[in-house]
Amino acid sequence: MNKKLGVYICHCGGNISDYVDVEKVRQSVEKEEGVFLAKTTMFACGDSNQKEMVEDIKSNHLDGVVVASCSPKLHLLTFRAVTERGDLNKYNYVHANIREQASWAHSDDKAGATEKAIHIVKAAIAKVRYAESLVPIKISSIKSVAIIGGGVAGMKAAIELSDLGCQVYLIEREYFVGGRVSQWDTLFTTNETGKELVTRLYNDLAKRKNITVYTGTEVISNSGSIGDFKLKVKITPRYIKEKCNQGELQNAIDACPVEVPDDFNFNITSRKAIYHNFPGEYPQSPVIDTKNCTRCGACEKICENVDFSQKEEIKEINAGSVLMATGFDPYTPADGEFGYNLYNNVVTLPQLKRMIDLSDNTLKFKGREIKNIVYIYCVGSRQVEGENKYCSRYCCTSAIHVAITAKKKFRDIYNFHFNRGIRTYGKQEVLYDESSKMGDIYLQSYEDDPPVVTSQNGKTIVKINDILTGKKELEVEADLIVLVTGMVPRKDNSVGSLFKLPKGRDKFFNEIHMKLRPVETVIDGITISGACQGPKNIMETVNSALSAAAKSYSYVSKGVLELEPIIARIDKSLCTWCNACSKACPFDAVKMEEDKTKAYAVINNSVCKGCGMCLPVCPTDAINLIAYSNSEIESMIDALA
């Protein structure tokens, strides 16, 4: 172990040298075993010093380098790069932090600070003696992406990835693509309909040969990781042959005796067991919902295309990256929340939107004509008592847009907005302007004093202590009460658990960094987009879908992935497979393998993040973390003592 080491001690202008006697540090370490040269420098990160370091490493054939300066967060990568430029493997560089840990922390005690700095540098020298040259782990990556969820986010990402030359598998749990957006009529700010958007996206999808769309399909397991996810999917058949005669099918639908609440219309209407949500949706083929079908055979007699012989299918899909676009559920109010399920004229905003879409000349609900509509905002969002502390972003604008639509489509509609502050941010503000100019009335209350819904002699009255009128108690008789419900994570989010995707406090999928890594997850190779990450409107959803597509593409584009080599390593001879490490691993990177003699643990190199959680739980000390081995850490502790 005769390494030639170079040590540099930085003044950091005076940030270090004002409190730490850097010359004394240099003198104390220059005689350390292996130290070939020890220098002080005004700014280690400065260009001239970097050049000098490169020269030193090259001309003296140094085997290890230590810079004692600031936090590694600031300049670890800088000096690793310098080391590389000196033709030395970058893992032979060790960083010593004597600014945050010595000079700044002990500015009242110069002698003590200097003493501590000497120990820190000696510990770094101890570590660098063990340093070995490492090469990044290379794994191959399949140039295909599996997108889970066929709403606008999934469809848009699919088109983008297809254009980049990826094979795309678009997996949709429902029988039709388009997700929530297909349920909406006109959309805010553009007034296009949701159906139009979905049609455009679907036509774009259909043109592309490298996109495979699976509907009625659920992911049931995954056994792979970044570069090669191995997904098992279950495809439920439609029980209708691909090509079918529309007229006959309509007769078959009419003949079906089963009627169930239609969740496409948020249960305000019913549908048959053989159904399509609306004419012209995609794929343009109806479906038999076998959960409700009684197999009476009525449809089969009318239409020859009904085919009950179709079988459920299990398929395997391999993908280099997985893009999650599973969307949201609208919040379901609790029984009695603002009269929900208590009075018969309380609905949610999505229900009203469907009602407006389905009504022609007059807006009627349960046979009664609607004139006065009361909107109660922030239901299920910004909760004081409940867990949903977040703002759902889309609802203020959506409620106002719905109010305008209703007022324009039907006669004598009066809208009353019971809100907690209107948040029609950005370009959406024009809708707020339009609605108030149309005569919509806005009433505001604080979160601790919400509006109260009561029923008096068959009339539904909403009361509020309006803060815009000096907290005067005001009331209005409502024909219809609309709860402006926010977004919540999908009720069935099992697909997230399947990938061990972490969730935030709001129970939506969590990104790594809100601002700088907004679509990546801690599970390598899995990106998130759209409302499965948190409330978003369509515009924001498409933005995040395109960004997730770009990120997923970066995992698969080169065919090869380079991963950080600092990971856990198992000494097979010591391992007795007790399962403790596998339980401790947060990333599911440890698997058991067996040979003739015994069972032992194996680390999945592409999944391990080198966090070190498995090390202390190993009873036989069979695990070492590369670059942080026991001997390295122990020698550092010895130097510090």
Next chain:
Amino acid sequence: MATINPRFGEELKKYGAFDFNACYNCGNCTAVCSLSTEDDSFPREMVRFSVLGLEDDIKSSLKPWLCYYCGECTTNCPRTAYPGELMMSLRRWLTSVYDWTGLSGLLYKSLPLSIFAFILAALGVIIFSVQEKFDLATIMHYGHYFEMYAILTVFGVILLPNIIRMWWFVILKPEIKVSFKNYLSGFWELMVHMFTQKRALGCDDNQLRWFEHFILVIGYLGLLFTTVVLDWFSSGSLFITVLGYLLSIIVFTITVIFVSERIRKKKELSKFSQPSDWLFVIWLFLMGLSAFGVRVFIDTKILENNIWIYLLHLIILVQWALIIVPFGKWTHFLYRSFAMYFAKLR
């Protein structure tokens, strides 16, 4: 507890209000208003009441009368909700609320009806003149009597009951206790505001306008006194003759300024004119001018052969006294000063 009534806004629009629904309650209007105080803060509250249709709250409020329309609120409104014009419209609406006959409201809301009433008044004068065979002396005699009786009748039958109604809305109905002594001691305030409009001086940069208005009021009241009590048209006194000339000149020159301001629309105050505003200033102008003309014709001794000038003056006078004074904008003279009086009592 008050019930929201969005239909009230529709009614208010017939009195000239518009776009006030755009208000998002920022309160800039109240902040910039130089007359608004902590105890009597406006116009935001009035805009809010109007949007919500809280009629009872507006009826019992004096705030619309406390505003003298400098227009700063409208200039500074980030939503272009025209709070100043709303306050103006509320004054028109309140005038119709106070009027027990209901005619104010009908005339404010319908221009055709106003024109019809003006034609009717003109026809009355013409028919009377035909009956009297255009005998100048008789017509002038009755014209003078008309002035006196019209003033008494209009005041006794229309204006006094309306003032009492205003009192009922703002003091009695809200059950505000006022001692008799206060009624007496506040009376001075009523007189001061009636004849000086001194509150209008509180508006920023309003000195010139206040002065013009003040002179006009003095000119108008003086001319009324000169013609009715001093009988200007029949008087031989040089002093009375010259006084009448002077006062009538004041009336028609100041009104020319006001009319031209409404035409040029430079100030917020004069940007939006309702028919009632035009009729008020134009008829005041015509009154001053025709009275001046009649006296000129008398002094140049050509009236006998040009009786039309007196008939014209009489028509204008009858229209003024029977339509504009009891049911039109003239009433603001009373309501504004009584509002200050009632505010003092409260």
